[in-house]
Amino acid sequence: MSVTRRDFVRTSVLGAVATGIGAHGAASGPPNGNGAQGHASANDMYKRPIIITAHNGFNYIDDAYAFLKNGGDTLDAALRVVKGPEDDPKDTSVGLGGLPNEEGVVELDSCCMHGPTRRAGSVGGVRNIKNVSLVAKAVMEQTGHVMLVGEGAERFAVAMGFPRENLLTDHSRKVWLLWKEYHSTTDWWGPALADPHWQPPQEQPEGKPQSELWQERVRRLEKHAANLGIVPELRRDAVYKVLFPPTGTIHCSALNEKGEISGCTTTSGLAYKLPGRVGDSPIIGAGCYTDQDVGSAGATGSGEENIKVAGAHTIIENMRHGMSPKEAGMDALQRIVRNYNHDMKKLQFVDMIYYILRRDGAYAGVSLWTGYEGGHPHQIVVHDGTRRAEDATALFQGFSRDFPPDPKVPAEVQKQFQ
Numbered sequence: 001m002s003v004t005r006r007d008f009v010r011t012s013v014l015g016a017v018a019t020g021i022g023a024h025g026a027a028s029g030p031p032n033g034n035g036a037q038g039h040a041s042a043n044d045m046y047k048r049p050i051i052i053t054a055h056n057g058f059n060y061i062d063d064a065y066a067f068l069k070n071g072g073d074t075l076d077a078a079l080r081v082v083k084g085p086e087d088d089p090k091d092t093s094v095g096l097g098g099l100p101n102e103e104g105v106v107e108l109d110s111c112c113m114h115g116p117t118r119r120a121g122s123v124g125g126v127r128n129i130k131n132v133s134l135v136a137k138a139v140m141e142q143t144g145h146v147m148l149v150g151e152g153a154e155r156f157a158v159a160m161g162f163p164r165e166n167l168l169t170d171h172s173r174k175v176w177l178l179w180k181e182y183h184s185t186t187d188w189w190g191p192a193l194a195d196p197h198w199q200p201p202q203e204q205p206e207g208k209p210q211s212e213l214w215q216e217r218v219r220r221l222e223k224h225a226a227n228l229g230i231v232p233e234l235r236r237d238a239v240y241k242v243l244f245p246p247t248g249t250i251h252c253s254a255l256n257e258k259g260e261i262s263g264c265t266t267t268s269g270l271a272y273k274l275p276g277r278v279g280d281s282p283i284i285g286a287g288c289y290t291d292q293d294v295g296s297a298g299a300t301g302s303g304e305e306n307i308k309v310a311g312a313h314t315i316i317e318n319m320r321h322g323m324s325p326k327e328a329g330m331d332a333l334q335r336i337v338r339n340y341n342h343d344m345k346k347l348q349f350v351d352m353i354y355y356i357l358r359r360d361g362a363y364a365g366v367s368l369w370t371g372y373e374g375g376h377p378h379q380i381v382v383h384d385g386t387r388r389a390e391d392a393t394a395l396f397q398g399f400s401r402d403f404p405p406d407p408k409v410p411a412e413v414q415k416q417f418q
């Protein structure tokens with residue numbers, strides 16, 4: 001199924017500002033004019049080796065590219081990229097320092113696929129082990145299974161020699177506490193009546209502009225953050241993560257000169273999720289899918305929506321049937337749109353970014369929206385001899401909102417976080 005002009009016209013009639021196809025033009029494209037924004041033609045030559053990843057892979061892709069160029073395995077190259085954010089306590093969407101579930105426990109998901117041997121491994125809901133992407137690889141190599149979850153996955157990792165460690169950093173713990181306090185008007189979390197900092201719930205003063213009310217809310221949160229001991233330079237970040245619960249995750253696909261291709265995805269999942277919730281990232285065919293004959297694709301964004309369209313697998317199948325990487329990704333996005341009957345009131349709370357690498361080196365980054373509310377435009381990071389970040393091609397121009405929905409944060413309040 002291709003993305004027809006009629007589909008796009010209908011979508012825009014239903015509320016989208018623009019389709020985004022071609023919107024970014026060649027300016028952000030790679031030097032060879034192919035890739036993220038380009039369409040493939042049978043005669044196009046693409047650069048190999050090549051690695052594509054999410055924005056948080058930027059600092060790690062150089063090393064992985066050198067490894068790949070020196071003959072390193074494609075999956076090992078991709079794992080080198082994603083291990084960076086897993087090890088980084090400051091990346092609050094992956095591995096160590098990932099924001100926890102609603103009970104304050106970090107639970108990680110990951111999967112990988114090795115194209116040349118057509119194998120896969122995956123782990124879901126893993127606690128206390130930082131490098132779950134490597135655990136997924138160990139499941140692939142050391143067991144007859146494809147997926148392990150929860151306690152069993154943790155015990156397997158320990159048996160394989162992975163150290164158990166506390167993944168909840170002090171900062172993530174405090175951000176989680178701040179989030180609990182912000183959302184708890186009816187429970188026992190937060191300062192008690194007897195606390196000198198306790199304040200009665202604010203009445204909605206009639207006629208007060210929304211932006212003023214929000215400024216007050218932000219000030220109150222900053223005060224709470226100070227009471228929790230969050231250092232001044234991290235307070236704004238903490239408030240941001242409460243008002244706009246961050247999504248993150250990292251996917252990486254790598255292709256070598258021989259045409260071998262692999263991919264992996266790793267995440268701490270949605271911040272403040274229900275304990276036991278597993279997203280799309282460890283689901284083979286949703287968060288990642290690699291087929292040695294076609295290519296590799298991965299996803300970050302609204303995991304539940306991606307599972308329902310088997311995003312990465314859909315993209316690979318679309319390419320198998322002749323679509324370019326960008327067309328294949330746009331079609332997967334259209335399936336998410338269709339699942340909501342094009343209802344923009346709901347779709348404003350959904351976002352998805354697909355990272356797509358075809359076996360010949362053609363690639364694309366596509367997203368449902370231009371970026372997350374309060375954030376920057378979605379980007380993919382590419383290395384084919386030159387490292388660069390490129391804007392993803394958005395289906396809808398505009399910024400998606402976080403779910404569960406809070407009253408909309410006015411633009412002038414959002415600006416102070418940018």
Ligand code: ASP
Nearest residue numbers: 247248249269279301303
């Ligand atoms: N896809 C991830 C999940 O649903 C979250 C994200 O990418 O931000 O767990």
